[in-house]
Amino acid sequence: MKEILHVKCVDFTFDGQGLAKAGSRVVFVPSLLIDEEADVEILYHKKDFDVGKIVKITKFSPYRIKPKCPCATSCGGCSFQNLIYSKELEYKKSRALQTINKIGGFNFKDAPVFGMDEPYYYRNKIQVPFGYDKQKRLVYGFYKFKSHDIVPITECAIESIEHVEILKTIKELMLSMKIEAYNEDTFKGDIRHVLIRVGKVTKEVMVVLVVKDVRFKSRNNFVKALVKACNNITTVVINENPRKTNVILGEKEEVAYGPGFIYDYLLGVKFKISSKSFYQVNHDQCEKLYSLALEEANLKPSDTILDAYCGIGTIGLIASKKVNKVYGVEIVKEAIIDAKNNARINKITNCYYECKDASDYVVENKFDCVFVDPPRKGLDTNFINSLLKSKPERIVYISCDVGTLSRDLSILKKEYNVNSVKFVDMFPRTYHIETVCSLTLKK
Numbered sequence: 001m002k003e004i005l006h007v008k009c010v011d012f013t014f015d016g017q018g019l020a021k022a023g024s025r026v027v028f029v030p031s032l033l034i035d036e037e038a039d040v041e042i043l044y045h046k047k048d049f050d051v052g053k054i055v056k057i058t059k060f061s062p063y064r065i066k067p068k069c070p071c072a073t074s075c076g077g078c079s080f081q082n083l084i085y086s087k088e089l090e091y092k093k094s095r096a097l098q099t100i101n102k103i104g105g106f107n108f109k110d111a112p113v114f115g116m117d118e119p120y121y122y123r124n125k126i127q128v129p130f131g132y133d134k135q136k137r138l139v140y141g142f143y144k145f146k147s148h149d150i151v152p153i154t155e156c157a158i159e160s161i162e163h164v165e166i167l168k169t170i171k172e173l174m175l176s177m178k179i180e181a182y183n184e185d186t187f188k189g190d191i192r193h194v195l196i197r198v199g200k201v202t203k204e205v206m207v208v209l210v211v212k213d214v215r216f217k218s219r220n221n222f223v224k225a226l227v228k229a230c231n232n233i234t235t236v237v238i239n240e241n242p243r244k245t246n247v248i249l250g251e252k253e254e255v256a257y258g259p260g261f262i263y264d265y266l267l268g269v270k271f272k273i274s275s276k277s278f279y280q281v282n283h284d285q286c287e288k289l290y291s292l293a294l295e296e297a298n299l300k301p302s303d304t305i306l307d308a309y310c311g312i313g314t315i316g317l318i319a320s321k322k323v324n325k326v327y328g329v330e331i332v333k334e335a336i337i338d339a340k341n342n343a344r345i346n347k348i349t350n351c352y353y354e355c356k357d358a359s360d361y362v363v364e365n366k367f368d369c370v371f372v373d374p375p376r377k378g379l380d381t382n383f384i385n386s387l388l389k390s391k392p393e394r395i396v397y398i399s400c401d402v403g404t405l406s407r408d409l410s411i412l413k414k415e416y417n418v419n420s421v422k423f424v425d426m427f428p429r430t431y432h433i434e435t436v437c438s439l440t441l442k443k
């Protein structure tokens with residue numbers, strides 16, 4: 001029998017669900033906003049809380065709005081499309097500050113947060129699986145939470161408009177040309193994932209078809225028909241992934257149309273972006289993020305700096321005009337090739353790149369300033385230890401995960417003052433937020 005509870009929402013969870021209470025019971029309820037009351041159906045029990053879904057809201061928040069996107073509650077990508085944006089920023093900032101203070105052991109009272117004027121259609125990259133629903137209909141979309149069931153998307157209010165149109169065309173062409181999506185159970189079919197990237201400034205569009213076999217049936221006709229139907233596509237890359245794995249991209253790639261990469265500009269610097277390289281998904285906010293990071297770094301013409309976890313070299317190349325020398329380290333070899341190329345095409349001659357695990361990167365040089373921009377798991381202990389040993393005067397820590405950032409700051413603070421914490425909303429309408437912290441060596 002269904003259990004229905006009447007709850008009041010008192011907070012948000014770290015991942016943007018409503019944290020509601022009914023007496024002593026705690027219930028996580030997606031899409032319920034702070035101060036709202038609702039009847040919720042309990043779906044399952046966890047050790048310390050229950051998980052429920054809204055049956056009926058009995059008291060509405062004055063900040064509730066109608067989501068822009070028809071898939072807002074089903075696809076699982078956005079947590080805050082039903083909330084006015086200024087409140088989303090306020091909540092994300094306060095949650096992030098709480099984490100930094102609690103895990104990092106700080107006492108920051110407030111911090112600036114830089115949001116977008118128009119917090120929609122900002123993502124320059126989409127990556128979706130293709131497959132079949134229970135009725136065996138071809139679908140593409142996002143995986144349902146903790147499953148490989150695809151929640152179909154028809155529209156998306158945070159992706160660039162181009163992406164949705166291209167995905168629709170790919171589906172239509174697959175149906176008309178009888179090209180099958182890969183079936184994870186039978187290992188039959190061809191197209192596994194589609195990745196699309198668009199250069200915000202250049203408008204160049206890259207489509208990556210991730211397939212079981214690089215020579216899949218009707219490949220050439222399919223690519224021809226695709227670029228004819230979507231004339232904004234500037235390159236198509238075929239990525240082969242024959243393995244039974246959750247990793248999306250395979251090793252082998254062939255360029256089926258165009259140059260195999262796109263260009264884009266950030267703060268006036270031109271960047272070559274290939275299918276496997278990391279490139280920030282929100283162009284305009286990324287420019288704000290990098291401007292802020294550079295400002296926090298207080299760079300001097302005599303400085304030698306390290307751009308650690310440098311990707312295609314964005315931060316260091318943008319900083320290069322302000323300093324003497326830039327070193328960059330990054331684990332993905334394609335990204336380092338792009339970084340070296342990016343220095344060349346921008347005629348920048350003071351940047352040096354190395355493809356290496358940052359944790360093995362012995363900080364031999366005396367750096368005046370180190371930018372760190374690690375993935376969600378944060379900095380490796382070896383890397384932190386080498387920073388503590390080599391003692392650069394300034395560190396600017398850019399982070400997309402406030403939990404691991406706080407953990408790392410709690411170690412770095414032995415030798416460093418954490419002077420400022422600032423937030424840039426790189427991912428409006430989702431629960432994520434980017435943080436920039438400036439650290440200086442204690443005297």
Ligand SMILES: C[S@@+](CC[C@H](N)C(=O)[O-])C[C@H]1O[C@@H](n2cnc3c(N)ncnc32)[C@H](O)[C@@H]1O
Pocket residue numbers: 278279280309310311312313314315329330331332335356357358359373374375400
């Ligand atoms: C958040 S991205 C930042 C990239 C770049 N700074 C930018 O803004 O475009 C993190 C980067 O770290 C790289 N990376 C992940 N683990 C690494 C490791 N252990 N050592 C070096 N780089 C790593 C990833 O490939 C990715 O390019």
